[in-house]
Amino acid sequence: MFANCIQEVRKTTPLIHNITNYVTVNDVANVLLACGGSPIMSDEPEDVADITSICGGLNINIGTLNQQSIQAMLIAGKKANELEHVVLLDPVGAGASALRTRTALTLMQELKLDAIRGNISEIKTLALGSGTTKGVDADGADAVTEENLDAMISFAKNFAQKTNNILAITGAIDLVADAQTCYVIRNGRPEMGKITGTGCQLSALMTAFLVANPGQKLEAAAAAVCMMGLAGEIGYGKLQDGEGNATYRNRIIDAIYHMDGKTLEEGAKYEVR
Amino acid sequence: MFANCIQEVRKTTPLIHNITNYVTVNDVANVLLACGGSPIMSDEPEDVADITSICGGLNINIGTLNQQSIQAMLIAGKKANELEHVVLLDPVGAGASALRTRTALTLMQELKLDAIRGNISEIKTLALGSGTTKGVDADGADAVTEENLDAMISFAKNFAQKTNNILAITGAIDLVADAQTCYVIRNGRPEMGKITGTGCQLSALMTAFLVANPGQKLEAAAAAVCMMGLAGEIGYGKLQDGEGNATYRNRIIDAIYHMDGKTLEEGAKYEVR
Amino acid sequence: MFANCIQEVRKTTPLIHNITNYVTVNDVANVLLACGGSPIMSDEPEDVADITSICGGLNINIGTLNQQSIQAMLIAGKKANELEHVVLLDPVGAGASALRTRTALTLMQELKLDAIRGNISEIKTLALGSGTTKGVDADGADAVTEENLDAMISFAKNFAQKTNNILAITGAIDLVADAQTCYVIRNGRPEMGKITGTGCQLSALMTAFLVANPGQKLEAAAAAVCMMGLAGEIGYGKLQDGEGNATYRNRIIDAIYHMDGKTLEEGAKYEVR
Numbered sequence: 001m002f003a004n005c006i007q008e009v010r011k012t013t014p015l016i017h018n019i020t021n022y023v024t025v026n027d028v029a030n031v032l033l034a035c036g037g038s039p040i041m042s043d044e045p046e047d048v049a050d051i052t053s054i055c056g057g058l059n060i061n062i063g064t065l066n067q068q069s070i071q072a073m074l075i076a077g078k079k080a081n082e083l084e085h086v087v088l089l090d091p092v093g094a095g096a097s098a099l100r101t102r103t104a105l106t107l108m109q110e111l112k113l114d115a116i117r118g119n120i121s122e123i124k125t126l127a128l129g130s131g132t133t134k135g136v137d138a139d140g141a142d143a144v145t146e147e148n149l150d151a152m153i154s155f156a157k158n159f160a161q162k163t164n165n166i167l168a169i170t171g172a173i174d175l176v177a178d179a180q181t182c183y184v185i186r187n188g189r190p191e192m193g194k195i196t197g198t199g200c201q202l203s204a205l206m207t208a209f210l211v212a213n214p215g216q217k218l219e220a221a222a223a224a225v226c227m228m229g230l231a232g233e234i235g236y237g238k239l240q241d242g243e244g245n246a247t248y249r250n251r252i253i254d255a256i257y258h259m260d261g262k263t264l265e266e267g268a269k270y271e272v273r
Numbered sequence: 274m275f276a277n278c279i280q281e282v283r284k285t286t287p288l289i290h291n292i293t294n295y296v297t298v299n300d301v302a303n304v305l306l307a308c309g310g311s312p313i314m315s316d317e318p319e320d321v322a323d324i325t326s327i328c329g330g331l332n333i334n335i336g337t338l339n340q341q342s343i344q345a346m347l348i349a350g351k352k353a354n355e356l357e358h359v360v361l362l363d364p365v366g367a368g369a370s371a372l373r374t375r376t377a378l379t380l381m382q383e384l385k386l387d388a389i390r391g392n393i394s395e396i397k398t399l400a401l402g403s404g405t406t407k408g409v410d411a412d413g414a415d416a417v418t419e420e421n422l423d424a425m426i427s428f429a430k431n432f433a434q435k436t437n438n439i440l441a442i443t444g445a446i447d448l449v450a451d452a453q454t455c456y457v458i459r460n461g462r463p464e465m466g467k468i469t470g471t472g473c474q475l476s477a478l479m480t481a482f483l484v485a486n487p488g489q490k491l492e493a494a495a496a497a498v499c500m501m502g503l504a505g506e507i508g509y510g511k512l513q514d515g516e517g518n519a520t521y522r523n524r525i526i527d528a529i530y531h532m533d534g535k536t537l538e539e540g541a542k543y544e545v546r
Numbered sequence: 547m548f549a550n551c552i553q554e555v556r557k558t559t560p561l562i563h564n565i566t567n568y569v570t571v572n573d574v575a576n577v578l579l580a581c582g583g584s585p586i587m588s589d590e591p592e593d594v595a596d597i598t599s600i601c602g603g604l605n606i607n608i609g610t611l612n613q614q615s616i617q618a619m620l621i622a623g624k625k626a627n628e629l630e631h632v633v634l635l636d637p638v639g640a641g642a643s644a645l646r647t648r649t650a651l652t653l654m655q656e657l658k659l660d661a662i663r664g665n666i667s668e669i670k671t672l673a674l675g676s677g678t679t680k681g682v683d684a685d686g687a688d689a690v691t692e693e694n695l696d697a698m699i700s701f702a703k704n705f706a707q708k709t710n711n712i713l714a715i716t717g718a719i720d721l722v723a724d725a726q727t728c729y730v731i732r733n734g735r736p737e738m739g740k741i742t743g744t745g746c747q748l749s750a751l752m753t754a755f756l757v758a759n760p761g762q763k764l765e766a767a768a769a770a771v772c773m774m775g776l777a778g779e780i781g782y783g784k785l786q787d788g789e790g791n792a793t794y795r796n797r798i799i800d801a802i803y804h805m806d807g808k809t810l811e812e813g814a815k816y817e818v819r
Contacts, residue, residue, distance in 0.1 A: 021587070022295040022568040022571060022587075023571050023572055023575055023585075023587050024572060024575075025295060025296050026296055026297060026299060026300070026469065026470070026572060027519075027572070029296055029297075029469035029470075030468065030469050030518055030519050030522070033467045033468065033469060033518055034467070034517060034518050034519070039296075039469065040366070040369070041294070041295075041296050041336070041337055042337060042366075042370070043337065043339070044337075044338060044339040044340065044372065046340070046372050047338065047339075047370050047372045047373065050369065050370030050371055050372070051366075051369060051370050054369060063587070064587050064588060064589065064590075065590060065593065066589070066590040066593075066614065067590065067592070067614075068339065068340075093586070093588075093597075096586070096596065096597060096600060097588070097593050097596030097597050098596055099590065099592050099593045099596065100593065194579045194580070194803070195576065195579065196572065196575035196576050196579060196585065197572070197575075234515075238515050242780075242784050242797075242800060242801070242804060243797075243800050244580060244799065244800035244801070244802070244803025244804050245576055245579055245580050245799065245800070245803050246573075246576050246580070246795070246796035246797075246798075246799035246800050246803070247796045247797070247800050249519070249576065249796075250519035250520045250523065250796065251515075251516075251519075251520070252519075253517065253518065253519035254515060254516050254517035254518070254519050254520050255515070255517070256517070257467070257517025257518050257519070258515060258517050295568040298568060298569050299569055299570060299572060299573070299742065299743070300792075302569050302570075302742035302743075303741065303742050303791055303792050303795070306740045306741065306742060306791055307740070307790060307791050307792070312569075312742065313639070313642070314567070314568075314569050314609070314610050315610060315639075315643070316610065316612070317610075317611060317612040317613065317645065319613070319645050320611065320612075320643050320645045320646065323642065323643030323644055323645065324639075324642060324643050327642060341612065341613075507788075511788050522792070523792035523793045523796065524788075524789075524792075524793070525792075526790065526791065526792035527788060527789050527790035527791070527792050527793050528788070528790070529790070530740070530790025530791050530792070531788060531790050
């Protein structure tokens with residue numbers, strides 16, 4: 001039950017260590033607070049082992065990586081693994097540069113990840129071991145559509161099996177898969193793509209859900225994806241005349257702040273395949 | 274008079290150099306503009322001495338410290354001391370990692386600080402010289418309450434005396450103390466804890482108030498704390514149906530933007546002990 | 547036609563690489579999305595050549611420069627030059643520190659810039675090769691006014707000629723000049739100065755306009771300046787009772803999100819000199 005997943009977050013206030021980009025970091029912190037979690041940010045190699053030790057989970061986002069933060073990601077990730085904390089990777093821009101692709105692949109090799117969340121172009125890059133994307137947004141030609149859905153579900157399950165973690169591919173249609181099961185999710189609004197960082201926010205949210213729901217990780221990951229998309233729908237409905245992407249950003253976080261289990265259950269649009 | 278403190282900020286437009294974390298930096302800049310001050314950010318060791326020289330005060334916040342910014346804090350702090358500028362320390366996460374605790378203690382030793390502002394867990398860490406906190410938020414077990422208020426006032430005055438600066442411990446009840454006098458402040462809303470960076474904003478605001486009111490520093494620091502809390506109350510009252518922590522963040526800064534001396538005087542809830 | 551300039555941005559979705567400060571970076575990303583462009587941020591020397599290669603333009607902003615990002619600016623700039631991409635420089639705080647002044651001058655020497663956008667104090671610093679400013683905001687004594695307008699237009703054209711690029715000096719009156727022609731623009735609101743980063747946002751917007759309008763660069767730069775100022779007017783008109791600078795920031799980006807060519811044409815206030 002998704003309602004249960006969100007209640008666990010609110011009951012346990014998971015503290016999440018975020019090594020994330022400086023573009024969307026403020027929204028990441030506020031979305032964690034909105035969902036009932038608690039954020040802490042640190043990307044200094046000397047600081048991260050201590051910080052991650054007091055947390056429940058680690059959210060690694062390579063959006064504005066640098067040599068120092070890459071080192072910090074590895075140190076924090078290994079410490080989190082040692083402590084059996086949840087670790088999630090958001091491979092922002094994998095495929096857009098050699099450094100990003102290589103860093104994402106290194107993190108996958110060196111760390112035990114619980115989940116990877118990215119857009120389809122990033123995930124294809126990881127699956128192929130190389131790639132070209134047109135920036136930090138997915139290439140339209142790659143999109144998950146109703147037409148290629150069966151093939152994409154197979155791709156997701158296979159990649160989840162190969163990497164032994166939960167894979168979330170988000171876009172107009174979202175897929176959240178492990179080796180056996182794939183949630184196909186149809187929440188969200190296209191206008192969310194006009195806000196920077198909804199993906200980064202979702203990765204943080206998903207980390208909190210995974211930490212708070214150790215016994216039902218796949219369902220928790222899917223609940224986080226539905227919650228973000230549903231918040232996009234609710235926030236869109238609250239937009240007043242003349243409000244655009246800047247205000248919409250706030251209305252989405254506000255919707256997460258107010259969302260209860262019942263609203264999530266009733267608004268979630270998904271099938272299990 | 275608090276009204277006078279705010280008028281001095283608006284009249285003199287203090288320029289504040291902030292070496293601060295990248296999570297809440299935008300809100301820090303906007304709150305400084307809202308109160309009538311002016312912000313500048315720089316954390317490059319080669320840049321900070323020049324930058325701090327043209328400012329009136331320096332706000333040091335260790336929220337996302339790194340090796341470079343720690344160096345910059347020391348260089349800027351020493352230059353600010355040399356020029357007799359106001360220097361404030363916000364020891365974000367002191368107690369949460371060895372590096373943060375050590376850095377905060379080093380800054381206290383190496384610099385002449387005018388004020389320290391933190392939550393009770395951070396301040397206890399500084400007082401003890403070591404500590405464990407559960408992140409960047411105060412540990413509930415440490416809180417200043419009506420029950421332990423007398424003891425906490427003594428603690429605050431003693432630590433202020435020992436360190437020879439103004440000490441602000443903020444939480445549900447705020448204490449602003451020097452060696453002789455302690456303001457006990459009861460403004461604010463619990464929902465402010467669901468927004469990232471209200472503490473960081475307050476530290477910047479307090480720096481501006483200290484710079485603009487050299488003849489009445491303790492009162493100015495207390496005025497800044499009341500103003501932030503009162504803005505939290507006013508902003509909360511402006512929330513519309515469905516608005517949550519993201520919009521609330523803006524409404525607080527908006528309330529600071531519009532707050533005049535009369536509103537502050539009438540809304541401030543404090544006793545002097 | 548300004549309407550045409552904006553339509554080209556919306557039609558071509560220019561991808562802009564931003565090496566920019568961490569204070570206003572989120573607003574920079576959202577304003578690029580609002581206008582119809584697409585943002586990507588990277589300031590790691592090893593990452594920037596790849597990232598800029600997949601973009602259409604490069605927006606360099608020295609607001610929180612450091613040794614690493616300065617190196618990244620030069621690497622990215624040279625790669626962008628090699629690929630004949632648009633490169634814009636926003637010399638934030640030139641004149642406020644030796645490092646900022648020197649960095650801005652070095653970037654001007656080492657790179658072929660298409661445009662420079664700054665406030666009058668920053669631009670005067672670049673023209674003189676040195677300077678003192680009172681922070682990141684223009685010194686009032688330097689302002690472009692109706693009284694000194696003729697002289698300032700000459701200054702702008704001369705400096706544009708000398709540097710062989712488009713020069714935008716923004717303030718209460720904005721000047722956008724090349725060697726022959728100067729747009730004098732009177733859009734905007736004084737309250738925009740109470741928001742951090744409207745200048746940074748404009749630089750990003752201008753980069754997108756230049757990329758999307760290669761055949762009419764001066765007009766495109768002027769259109770971006772008018773659009774930002776007009777959005778400030780429209781956003782101001784949407785402010786509700788009690789809303790201040792934090793909400794105003796969002797309303798400006800929202801106004802850009804909704805602005806169409808007709809609104810821009812009708813609202814633009816400029817003369818060509």
